[in-house]
Amino acid sequence: xxxxxxxxxxxxxxxxxxxxxxxxxxxxxxxxxxxxxxxxxxxxxxxxxxxxxxxxxxxxxxxxxxxxxxxxxxxxxxxxxxxxxxxxxxxxxxxxxxxxxxxxxxxxxxxxxxxxxxxxxxxxxxxxxxxxxxxxxxxxxxxxxxxxxxxxxxxxxxxxxxxxxxxxxxxxxxxxxxxxxxxxxxxxxxxxxxxxxxxxxxxxxxxxxxxxxxxxxxxxxxxxxxxxxxxxxxxxxxxxxxxxxxxxxxxxxxxxxxxxxxxxxxxxxxxxxxxxxxxxxxxxxxxxxxxxxxxxxxxxxxxxxxxxxxxxxxx
Amino acid sequence: xxxxxxxxxxxxxxxxxxxxxxxxxxxxxxxxxxxxxxxxxxxxxxxxxxxxxxxxxxxxxxxxxxxxxxxxxxxxxxxxxxxxxxxxxxxxxxxxxxxxxxxxxxxxxxxxxxxxxxxxxxxxxxxxxxxxxxxxxxxxxxxxxxxxxxxxxxxxxxxxxxxxxxxxxxxxxxxxxxxxxxxxxxxxxxxxxxxxxxxxxxxxxxxxxxxxxxxxxxxxxxxxxxxxxxxxxxxxxxxxxxxxxxxxxxxxxxxxxxxxxxxxxxxxxxxxxxxxxxxxxxxxxxxxxxxxxxxxxxxxxxxxxxxxxxxxxxx
Numbered sequence: 001x002x003x004x005x006x007x008x009x010x011x012x013x014x015x016x017x018x019x020x021x022x023x024x025x026x027x028x029x030x031x032x033x034x035x036x037x038x039x040x041x042x043x044x045x046x047x048x049x050x051x052x053x054x055x056x057x058x059x060x061x062x063x064x065x066x067x068x069x070x071x072x073x074x075x076x077x078x079x080x081x082x083x084x085x086x087x088x089x090x091x092x093x094x095x096x097x098x099x100x101x102x103x104x105x106x107x108x109x110x111x112x113x114x115x116x117x118x119x120x121x122x123x124x125x126x127x128x129x130x131x132x133x134x135x136x137x138x139x140x141x142x143x144x145x146x147x148x149x150x151x152x153x154x155x156x157x158x159x160x161x162x163x164x165x166x167x168x169x170x171x172x173x174x175x176x177x178x179x180x181x182x183x184x185x186x187x188x189x190x191x192x193x194x195x196x197x198x199x200x201x202x203x204x205x206x207x208x209x210x211x212x213x214x215x216x217x218x219x220x221x222x223x224x225x226x227x228x229x230x231x232x233x234x235x236x237x238x239x240x241x242x243x244x245x246x247x248x249x250x251x252x253x254x255x256x257x258x259x260x261x262x263x264x265x266x267x268x269x270x271x272x273x274x275x276x277x278x279x280x281x282x283x284x285x286x287x288x289x290x291x292x293x294x295x296x297x298x299x300x301x302x303x304x305x306x307x308x309x310x311x312x313x314x315x
Numbered sequence: 316x317x318x319x320x321x322x323x324x325x326x327x328x329x330x331x332x333x334x335x336x337x338x339x340x341x342x343x344x345x346x347x348x349x350x351x352x353x354x355x356x357x358x359x360x361x362x363x364x365x366x367x368x369x370x371x372x373x374x375x376x377x378x379x380x381x382x383x384x385x386x387x388x389x390x391x392x393x394x395x396x397x398x399x400x401x402x403x404x405x406x407x408x409x410x411x412x413x414x415x416x417x418x419x420x421x422x423x424x425x426x427x428x429x430x431x432x433x434x435x436x437x438x439x440x441x442x443x444x445x446x447x448x449x450x451x452x453x454x455x456x457x458x459x460x461x462x463x464x465x466x467x468x469x470x471x472x473x474x475x476x477x478x479x480x481x482x483x484x485x486x487x488x489x490x491x492x493x494x495x496x497x498x499x500x501x502x503x504x505x506x507x508x509x510x511x512x513x514x515x516x517x518x519x520x521x522x523x524x525x526x527x528x529x530x531x532x533x534x535x536x537x538x539x540x541x542x543x544x545x546x547x548x549x550x551x552x553x554x555x556x557x558x559x560x561x562x563x564x565x566x567x568x569x570x571x572x573x574x575x576x577x578x579x580x581x582x583x584x585x586x587x588x589x590x591x592x593x594x595x596x597x598x599x600x601x602x603x604x605x606x607x608x609x610x611x612x613x614x615x616x617x618x619x620x621x622x623x624x625x626x627x628x629x630x
Contacts, residue, residue: 019624207604210614300547307621309332
């Protein structure tokens, strides 16, 4: 059955809202352990009970079943905390207990406090175990033909990719490593994923806001289901000259298609896009006057949901 | 003192968030009466106790101090409900009790249910008494000079205007009357406020999403303070040819300035803009890559707050 645009949003922004259903929201969060750092009195993420259980009795961690909270008690500063978290994650990986840890990346993601200070870093693949906010960049590359038509460069993910293999993607997308700025991350990913030169990207790419949502991982994400994944994607548009053709820079992308707006809309309806890429396409269509309130009955709801205010500190 | 961009957002989006401060949020909403329509089991707005008190004992209305709720019990359909609401508002106006009712507009605002059905209409100036969502359009008109510089047409409100007199505004802004589509409202207001032809607006204006926020009316809004005003503004961009100059079409606007980006940013810092127009300018700067995450420390928070998910049904 054809998916509505709101269906696409619901798939990614699947965590309940207090205002829509206080009971469901409160029941949900009361089952999770709030991730905390000692002497910082607020949640940094939500941890499933099945995950929190692993921390029981571990040095440097305290599990409180009443609150419920999982608190990192060891470490006095970012460096010490990061070292403890790394040690814990490596130990968890060694047990082979968590499937998500099998995709170890050797890439660190940051966790910030309310003053935007870096509290600690954590291995990328472990972030959904902690339910912390992760940051990425998404770029939509498009051309305006001589006839004035807007066409969008859409890559297909390699069928061999472990997650979302064979699905459609945004021209460039990737996670932002700790210490990297969104724009520098964009420049790096544009070279790696689409063979676009740094010079071109620096001259033409335009920041256009963020898309934020709170995802409950399902079977499509791979690994354990039910893990919490609040995400913030920094959004960029890049209008390319007609003679610049993005080329896969690695084996993660099969090929790039130049699609017109109708083709992208049809692919969205058929759920051919990786779910969070569908959200970025909707945001693009809304900002460019392609999807309007006159034709989309869920317009107001969709615009708000694409910009969810996350309940954890962000950068 | 110079206002930060987040200060500007906080001024308009002043209603608390459950996720930031559950206690403050719950204390706030427990003091308000939920506006309801009989056999529709959800709030349509929040009513101050001092306003709700006026409805005690009125036919067609039921005040429940325990919930607390103010329910429109009379009327079986939109027409009947609208007639009752009109009658009630006229009676309230006649008592002279509420200052906001002195600015009677003879213009109806819609109130929708969860199935996007029109439940009733209400006189525009009475809407903050009911705390219902109101809808408007805001247009940013800009030019790109031959040198490639972006400049923005900014009007100054007439000093004689009752509210926000002498402050800076968006090129075109206005409320959407019941039954009017956002785009038709835009075309009408563009003619009235900026003398822009319907032909030009239909050809060039581009829908770019919504800006939504939840305002607690303060002394600047005029009339009673503390009234609740959740708002949804449909946002449009209009790139004008250099030879088209917007002209005030009525006596509400003093004159139009063609400002460069720095001038607009300076005026924002000095709080020279009408507060909700400042939010629309920030949204414009974010979508156009003028305000970026590299220079705005509150970027993520601001983008989310400009697109608040309102807790009442919307169109």
